[in-house]
Amino acid sequence: MNEDAEAAFAAVADELRVRILRELWDADDPLSFSELRERVGVRDSGRFNYHLGELRGRFVEKDEDAGGYDLRFAGRKLVGGLYSGVYTEAAEPVGPQPVDGSCVTCGGDLEAVYEDEHGKVDCTDCEVTLIQTGVPPAFVDxxxxxxxxxxDGYVRTTSRSFLDGFCPTCSGPTAGRLEDSEYGPQAVVECERCGASFYGLAAWVGVDHPAVVSFYDDHDRSVRDTELWRLDWLADAAWVDGADGDRATVTVELDGEALRLTVADDLAATAVERTETD
Ligand SMILES: [Zn+2]
Ligand SMILES: [Zn+2]
Structure with a gap:
């Protein structure tokens, strides 16, 4: 963040300019100067021109071929942020609601809560938080x-984005690594641009792995349709050779068959094998 960022925020620190961005968002096609001015509801053409000019370049572009004004990527991101409610709404808490399933740690009952801009699934007995994510007010709508x-859906979506190399916050490149934790090997993915991060158990890289998806298919189940807190193997990653090192192993078990993934230090699953467990 630098002076350019301050200039960008200054450019939209005006109610009329925000209205211009919203009208461009709502329009299906680029709008001419007079169409846009009418929709925003400003009589004074000079005043309108001044404010539109402050948005041009960074948030709004004039498409000569289409004969009108349209949002640039930054403008769409900004209006999307406004719709998410993250800048304007105080989120009402929701829950706690009972959740089907039981705690992987103690077998206790689970509940889901949304409060303080976080959605999470907790155990009511041992109070461990099984999954948690920061979400804007639009999340509960x-x-x-x-x-x-x-x-469940939101965490899968954002973690997939992190693991696929795109920061869900800023779209910058991400890099993953293995780290030790009190629960064993942990997957950490960080954005190299904004520093946003994802922390999950190392087995997390298996949730979307093609070998895991087809393993479930072969057992007439769907890993996508199984809530994260029902994937009991998520808690079972171990360091290869029993020492903190650069590789972890993840074992997925279904109906007497085990699928083994080896997770490298960069979180790539490098080896896959299936064995009978009976
Ligand atoms: Zn528990
Ligand atoms: Zn980022």
Whole structure:
């Protein structure tokens, strides 16, 4: 962040300019100067021109071929942020709601809660938090009745983005590594640009792995349709050779068959084998 960032925020620190961005967002096609001015509702053409000029270049562009003004990527990101409610709404807490399933640690009952801009699934007995994520107010919109499913879906989406190399916050490149933790090997993915990070157990890299997806298919199940807190193997990663090192192993077990993944230091799953466990 630098002086350019301050200039960018200054450019949108005006109610009329925010209205211009919203009208461009709502329009299906680029708008001419007079169409846009009418929609925003400003009579004074000179005043309107001044404010539009402050947005041009960074947030708004004039497309000569289409004959009008349109949002640039920064403008769309900004309006998207406004719709998420992250700048304007105080989120009402939701829950706790009972969740189907039981705690992997103690077998206790689970509950889902949304509060302080975080959605999470907790154990009511040992109070361990199984999954947790920071989310804007728009997250609960229409999903109040099944908070747990919403948390599950959101965490999968953001973690997949991190693991696939794109920061869900700023779209910058991410890099993953293995780290030791009190629960064994842990997957850490950090954005090299903004520093946003994802922390999960090392087995997390298996949730979307093609070998795991087809392993579940072969057992007539779907790993995608199984909530994260029901994937009991998520807690079972171990360091290869029993020492903290550069490789971890993840074992997925279903119906007497085990699938083994080896997770390298950069979180790539490098080896896969299946064995009978009976
Ligand atoms: Zn528990
Ligand atoms: Zn980032």
């Amino acid at each position: 229409g999903r109040e009745d099944d908070l747990a499913a919403a948390v």
